[in-house]
Amino acid sequence: MTLPANPCADVSATHFVLIPSYNPGAKVFDTVRAARTQWNPVWVVVDGSTDGTAQQLAAMAQADDGLRVLVLPENRGKGAAVLHGLDEAARAGYTHALTMDSDGQHPAELIPRFMAESAAQPGCMILGRPVFDASAPLLRVRGRKVSNAWANLETLWMGIGDSLYGFRVYPVEPLRAVMRGQRWMRRFDFDPEAVVRLAWRGVRPVNVDAPVKYFRADEGGVSHFNYLRDNTLLTWMHSRLFLGFLLRLPLLLWRRLRG
Incomplete structure (x- = not known):
């Protein structure tokens, strides 16, 4: 599998950047511009936003053949x-799709490296492993360790570096099959459940360090994270996944012993 020699100008026929977006504020425009300087094509899925960004993104797409904007009529979840x-x-x-958040937290400059890793190992998922700076809320940094521990248990330590960081490259068809096979993974639970279920299907994780930046409100940062609601959702998700893990345990053990 080969990638464009000039990824921001030449169109890739296999790999694209996918940015889900819900009421992100003005940061989305910087995110999209940064992604477009690194890759072609870039797609944005506007998830029922009501902040006016859909119209402005559509105007950007009219002036840029490398940008496509899809608009959902109502908010359905990431x-x-x-x-x-x-x-x-x-x-x-x-x-293959590289997913990244619309709020500017993810490093667009690493898009070519992640795409190259995916081209070299197309059967794998390329997972960003976050490198936090002083902007990261301590509660969020510590809290994700719990989800990571569960994800690694549920996959018999296949090597998931971080279950929640959404800057990653997925093989499209395995992920579609996983999502079409059940009704979950439609909201905040998408990122951790995706890596666990793909690992169950034998899609190997490859971890690549990537910085993450949290912006304050006065810097244009917008967060839809709700501590009680979203952690309750993650708890329910890991309860379901643990039951699935127990059912798959013989297969997972057999894979580990083989390899």
């Missing part, structure tokens, strides 16, 4: 927005 983009991409023949 996972649902990603799945909508994956379905459209599959029809267009794309095989």
Whole structure:
């Protein structure tokens, strides 16, 4: 599998950047511009935003052949927005999607490196492993350790470096199959459940360090994270996954012993 020699100008026929977006504020425009300087094409799925960004993104797409904007009529959740983009991409023949958040937290400058890792190992998922700076809320940094511990247990320590960091490259068809096979993974639970279920299918994780930046409100940062709601959702998700893990334990043990 080969990638464009000049990724921001030449169009990739296999790999694209997918940015789900819900009421992100002005940071989304910087995110999209930064992604476009690194890759072609870039797709944005507007997940029922009501902040006016959909119209401005559509105007950007009219002036840029490398940018496509898909608009959902109502908010369905991050996972649902990603799945909508994956379905459209599959029809267009794309095989791999790099997902990144719209709020500027993820490092657009690392897009070519992640795409190159994916091209070299197309059967794998390329997972960003976050490198935090002083802007990271301590509660969020410590809290994700719990989810990471569960994800590694549920996959018999296949090597998931971080279960929550959404800057990653997925093989499109395995992820679509996982999501179409059940009704979960449509909201905040998308990122951790995706890596666990893909690992169950034998999609090996490859971890690559990547910085993450948290912006304050006065810097234009927008967060939809709700500590009680989203942690309750993660608790329910890991309860379901643990039951699935127990059912798959013989297969997972057999794989580990083989390899």
